[in-house]
Amino acid sequence: MKFTRRNTMLMAFGTAAAAMLPARAMASVEEIIATFTGGAAVGDAGLTLTAPEIAENGNTVPIEVSAPGAVSIMVLATGNPTPGAATFNFGPLAGSQAASTRIRLAKTQDVMAIAKMADGSFVQVTQEVKVTIGGCGG
Secondary structure, eight states: OOOOHHHHHHHHHHHHHHHHHHHHHOOOHHHHHHHHHTTOOEEOSSOEEEOOSEESOTTOEEEEEEOTTEEEEEEEETTSSSOEEEEEEOOTTOSOSEEEEEEOOSSSEEEEEEEEETTSOEEEEEEEEEESSOSSOO
16 A cells, blocks of 8 residues: 555544543543532532442442432542443432442542432532452453
């Protein structure tokens, strides 16, 4: 294949653009929280997060969140390369505002849950989970 100057410039531009995409895709925990809450104040009552104190394997860490009266609950793993772990939305016909799932943790870190309540307020809870075997390449 013969490369022309135009093809070389296009390939270089495409490579540079592709290299910049992952840097923009990674947002900090503070930015994610600000986006979810819209900058509103966050309280600390009315949300329950259940996670193990010690996770033997970071690949599959069971968690449960519950917030009666919540419209949405977001779960963050603050030490992961991509902190957003899950977001649960509850409609008016939801039987309860609770969810359980398994998340991957790269290392020992805080797991944070933030709930948007029906009245527009926000509540948050944080729990540290110690990981003995890393889940995200650790």
